[in-house]
Amino acid sequence: MHETIDLIAHSAMRDLLAITRKTGQPTTIALLDTVPMEHVQEIEITEEHITVTYNQKTTFKYNVNEISHKEWSYKYNEDPEFVKAIGAVIELARKHLRDVPDNIACPPGCAECCSGYEPFVSRADVQRIADHFKMSYEETLAEYVVARDSADGFVVGYLRKVEDDIASQCVFLKGNTSGRHYCGIYDARPHDCGAFTPIGCEDVDASLRHDRKFEPGSPFKPKPRPTTAKRKLRR
Numbered sequence: 549m550h551e552t553i554d555l556i557a558h559s560a561m562r563d564l565l566a567i568t569r570k571t572g573q574p575t576t577i578a579l580l581d582t583v584p585m586e587h588v589q590e591i592e593i594t595e596e597h598i599t600v601t602y603n604q605k606t607t608f609k610y611n612v613n614e615i616s617h618k619e620w621s622y623k624y625n626e627d628p629e630f631v632k633a634i635g636a637v638i639e640l641a642r643k644h645l646r647d648v649p650d651n652i653a654c655p656p657g658c659a660e661c662c663s664g665y666e667p668f669v670s671r672a673d674v675q676r677i678a679d680h681f682k683m684s685y686e687e688t689l690a691e692y693v694v695a696r697d698s699a700d701g702f703v704v705g706y707l708r709k710v711e712d713d714i715a716s717q718c719v720f721l722k723g724n725t726s727g728r729h730y731c732g733i734y735d736a737r738p739h740d741c742g743a744f745t746p747i748g749c750e751d752v753d754a755s756l757r758h759d760r761k762f763e764p765g766s767p768f769k770p771k772p773r774p775t776t777a778k779r780k781l782r783r
């Protein structure tokens with residue numbers, strides 16, 4: 549990306565010098581916008597032009613926001629060097645398009661990520677799991693979450709593991725072997741788990757097939773909790 553942008557700048561400089569040579573009209577470096585393109589917002593490539601929108605600044609006002617931005621539009625189709633660079637970018641994009649597998653779902657039964665990661669949970673996640681188990685928020689937090697407040701208060705902790713080790717499996721993971729794993733609280737699982745994507749996943753169990761029907765087993769059931777009377781007796 550940066551190489552592409554540098555190429556635009558060098559090319560614009562050459563154009564400026566060419567105008568001076570051709571017309572005798574004085575052109576100076578001050579005519580060039582030499583502010584570094586630090587914050588590129590958008591790059592649009594058409595058959596003839598590349599337009600870079602960069603360093604956008606939004607001024608928040610009472611009833612209307614003022615957006616000022618700088619835009620560099622460059623006609624490149626007569627510039628072999630540039631066409632070659634754009635061709636390389638397009639080829640790279642095509643390559644990555646080919647890299648994306650046809651079936652981007654996880655292979656059924658794979659759950660390598662349910663060990664080795666600690667899904668963070670928000671209050672809403674804990675409440676959803678609590679409602680799922682018909683437990684209170686506090687009980688769910690104490691039983692299934694390692695509490696760890698975040699600075700903004702959004703994350704309240706992460707899901708417990710079977711053992712106190714990041715490589716251990718999530719307390720809700722069911723199925724005892726790869727190919728048979730399934731989430732025991734699937735409909736109530738944390739947002740972090742639902743948002744996890746297999747794209748680029750390096751932990752996938754590649755030996756598993758996509759083309760088979762997968763029947764998850766029984767859901768995770770919380771351990772029976774002592775009744776109120778028993779809880780009183782324990783005190």
Ligand code: SF4
Pocket residue numbers: 659661662667707718719720721722730731732733734737738741
């Ligand atoms: S809640 Fe379910 S999906 Fe999330 S880590 Fe645990 S077993 Fe895996």
Ligand code: SF4
Pocket residue numbers: 654655658659660661662744745746749750751752753
């Ligand atoms: S493919 Fe990756 S993301 Fe999907 S279940 Fe397996 S380890 Fe998790």
